Amino acid sequence: MSENLVPVELVRIVIRETSDQQYIFLKEKNGDRAFPIVIGYFEAAAIDRRVRGVDTPRPMTHDLLGRTIEALGSRVLSVVISRLHENTFYARLNLEKDDSSVELDCRPSDAIALAVQCDAALFVSEDVIDAVTGMQ
């Protein structure tokens, strides 16, 4: 299956402590299309801390995930927002394993928190970006 991947970057995080739903905005690197993803408070706070370079006295959950990947001799190759189905985004994490790679299904919030932490490349499939930006 061929899949066109669009490089994107995280451009905005909107956290409202009174809401269960937080927003992050992804924008394509080589263009103007952008779209929001609704995520939970915990994940938004993790992404926000990392973007702002806020240190925590103890490793938070996504820090532990990043350190675990590193300690096991792997690294994050890329993160892909791969699918949109019934208003839910799906993502996958591509990790290095030996001379190959391994893919893991995950939520975009965890994937982006990890990408920001590890400075990993972030992509959205062309189908997804077409669908969400066409809807706006």
Place this chain on the structure above:
Amino acid sequence: MSENLVPVELVRIVIRETSDQQYIFLKEKNGDRAFPIVIGYFEAAAIDRRVRGVDTPRPMTHDLLGRTIEALGSRVLSVVISRLHENTFYARLNLEKDDSSVELDCRPSDAIALAVQCDAALFVSEDVIDAVTGMQ
């Protein structure tokens, strides 16, 4: 450094949605000593879901951590609450790596969420259990 480790089990989770502080209780397997650890809501909810066997439609952060460890060919050997310093508990995660193991510093909440998920052995150092149960 020798370290006496006491096998413990998670016996209770107290979640109050109106509070930032949630409690989990660990009890030694071969005795009656028990003590609480204060953790965050997100981590308490993750532990509670796992204990009650609640499935989530998408992998939550600790699920992703467990799946990542497995996908990288490793497993959780044990989880140890290793230290208590200024009212903060410290923990470590022992992961299999090739024919050896690798240790990661982490928060007890993440360690216990993972132990519960992976059915990994949970220990508290004798020094820690002495200190906390002596204080009560």
